[in-house]
Amino acid sequence: MNNMDQAGWYLIDEVDQLDSPALVFYQERMTANIEKLKQRISNLNRLRPHVKTHKTIEISLQLIEAGITKFKCATIAEAEMLGISQAPDVLLAYQPAGPKIERFIQLIKTYPATSFSCLVDNGVSLKAIAYAALAAGVTVSIFLDLNVGMNRTGIHPENKALELYQSAAAEKGIEISGLHAYDGHIHDADYALREKKAEEVLASIQKLAKQLVLKGLPEPVIIAGGTPTFPVYAKLEHLECSPGTFILWDKGYQDAFQEQDYLTAAVVLTRVISLTEATKITVDLGHKSVAAENVLKKRVHFLNAPGAEAVSQSEEHLVLELGPDHGFQIGDVLYGLPIHICPTVALYSHATIVNNHQITGEWKIISRDRKINI
Numbered sequence: 001m002n003n004m005d006q007a008g009w010y011l012i013d014e015v016d017q018l019d020s021p022a023l024v025f026y027q028e029r030m031t032a033n034i035e036k037l038k039q040r041i042s043n044l045n046r047l048r049p050h051v052k053t054h055k056t057i058e059i060s061l062q063l064i065e066a067g068i069t070k071f072k073c074a075t076i077a078e079a080e081m082l083g084i085s086q087a088p089d090v091l092l093a094y095q096p097a098g099p100k101i102e103r104f105i106q107l108i109k110t111y112p113a114t115s116f117s118c119l120v121d122n123g124v125s126l127k128a129i130a131y132a133a134l135a136a137g138v139t140v141s142i143f144l145d146l147n148v149g150m151n152r153t154g155i156h157p158e159n160k161a162l163e164l165y166q167s168a169a170a171e172k173g174i175e176i177s178g179l180h181a182y183d184g185h186i187h188d189a190d191y192a193l194r195e196k197k198a199e200e201v202l203a204s205i206q207k208l209a210k211q212l213v214l215k216g217l218p219e220p221v222i223i224a225g226g227t228p229t230f231p232v233y234a235k236l237e238h239l240e241c242s243p244g245t246f247i248l249w250d251k252g253y254q255d256a257f258q259e260q261d262y263l264t265a266a267v268v269l270t271r272v273i274s275l276t277e278a279t280k281i282t283v284d285l286g287h288k289s290v291a292a293e294n295v296l297k298k299r300v301h302f303l304n305a306p307g308a309e310a311v312s313q314s315e316e317h318l319v320l321e322l323g324p325d326h327g328f329q330i331g332d333v334l335y336g337l338p339i340h341i342c343p344t345v346a347l348y349s350h351a352t353i354v355n356n357h358q359i360t361g362e363w364k365i366i367s368r369d370r371k372i373n374i
Helices: 027-039 057-065 076-084 099-110 123-136 161-170 191-214 251-256 341-345
Strands: 022-026 070-073 089-092 115-120 140-146 174-181 221-224 239-241 266-277 280-283 300-302 309-313 318-321 333-338 350-355 358-364
Touching (some): 022 027, 027 350, 057 076, 057 358, 076 099, 099 115, 099 123, 099 140, 115 123, 123 140, 123 161, 123 174, 140 161, 140 191, 161 174, 161 191, 191 221, 251 333, 266 341
Parallel strands (some): 022 350, 070 089, 115 140, 140 174, 174 221, 221 239
Antiparallel strands (some): 022 266, 266 280, 266 333, 280 318, 300 333
């Protein structure tokens, strides 16, 4: 039975065997999402999906098997996970500092089948990475990190970015590969507005790229955007794109970006543990089980109790208002769509895998930890 679109796609046979709270991935829907992603870009070589959403070797391998060779990550552990998976090309979309520089060098030496790169946005970090590379006898590939509106890291495209790129090109132990720009501040529900803002970002990047070429440097590789602006950048032939949430999707993106019809492929499963009042129930889905950075009422949506409204949440409990005659009893299961899936996945050590309503296995969320081996 095809359960892609049916109302009860999330239901699990023999759910009584599954303890709660639990993180559940639906294989057939992840497979469909990978195919949807591939169909929306002209060349698979332009895809550099971010692995922060799923954090698993198994999904990394499925993406590699689907023909995707480039990846992006945010932590040393995520980078090592990709090294273990023998991903050909991995960008650590982070500027290493302190011990992370040595750890990054160790990744390069330990996983020779993978080409690793990282970000730089200042001369001090550039010199530190170059020094460590020379001492280790390796060459470190870097991308210049551009601040295009997130205002957390990166150098502004017009604020000495050209000079820093030239310095990197001349630095021994360093190979500068291109430009990186993350525009996570662009998340308007209105696609036309998102597109307009993304085009302004792109104009600033392209201006810098032209300046580099005029200085006699090779045309830089440009890695831009995340999920919200993926449809904009995917239409342009010269950009690498880095969506991440597509693989599992979530309620937040489902509501906000309706032009992207990926399937929600992960739920948090929870049980009724107390009939709190006549109209309220308590389930075992606390702060430790679903991302809690949003306001209380925007953390989880229950597929089989869509009218449930969160009243309070603590570390191990979530109280829900359901109204009179809700019908739920002790032990009943609720299937929740997280509003934000990425930090929710990081709360779990393992995910239960379901295929066509059947539990088929369990995967370790291996890079939720800050360290695997290195």
